[in-house]
Amino acid sequence: RLQLLESGGGSVQAGGSLRVSCTAPGFTSNSCGMYWYRQAAGKRREWVSFISTGGRPSYDDSVKGRFTVSTDKAKDTVYLQMDSLKPEDTAMYFCEPFGRAECTSDNGRGTQVTVSS
Numbered sequence: 001r002l003q004l005l006e007s008g009g010g011s012v013q014a015g016g017s018l019r020v021s022c023t024a025p026g027f028t029s030n031s032c033g034m035y036w037y038r039q040a041a042g043k044r045r046e047w048v049s050f051i052s053t054g055g056r057p058s059y060d061d062s063v064k065g066r067f068t069v070s071t072d073k074a075k076d077t078v079y080l081q082m083d084s085l086k087p088e089d090t091a092m093y094f095c096e097p098f099g100r101a102e103c104t105s106d107n108g109r110g111t112q113v114t115v116s117s
Contacts, residue, residue: 002026002097002105009093009111017083020111022095028073032103036069036080038091038113045094051078053099063089085115 008020022034033053039045049059049069057069068081078095092110097103 002030002032002103004095004097004105004108006093006095006108006111009113011114011116012085014086014115014117016085016115017081018085018113019079019081020093020113022078022080022108023076024078024095024097024105025076026102027076027078027097028071030100030102032097032099034069034071034078035096035098036078037094037096038089039094039110040091043091048093049080050098082113085113087115087117089113090115 002024005023010018012018031053035050036048037045038048047060048063049067051057051069066084070079092112094108094110097105
């Protein structure tokens with residue numbers, strides 16, 4: 001199982017940018033894909049983006065054009081660049097690997113993103 005470390009969250013004003021990171025040793029060598037999810041207080045977890053095992057990104061309509069997912073294979077790290085942030089993007093952000101049997105993990109701690117209006 002992969003160990004996950006999410007980081008990079010913080011507080012910004014609407015229109016600002018943040019980049020959150022998910023470091024998962026073994027992510028590259030196991031050719032995993034990675035999901036990004038978020039969960040706002042009192043709401044259900046929702047899918048935000050993923051990057052496939054082949055490196056293809058996909059985005060929920062709510063973030064398309066504003067968020068960009070990428071990887072640094074040498075660092076076993078997946079990034080989520082978030083631009084033009086809105087207050088409704090406020091949530092705890094989590095990553096989760098997928099793909100081969102080795103691409104599983106325990107739940108990470110997440111990283112908090114807070115966007116003020």
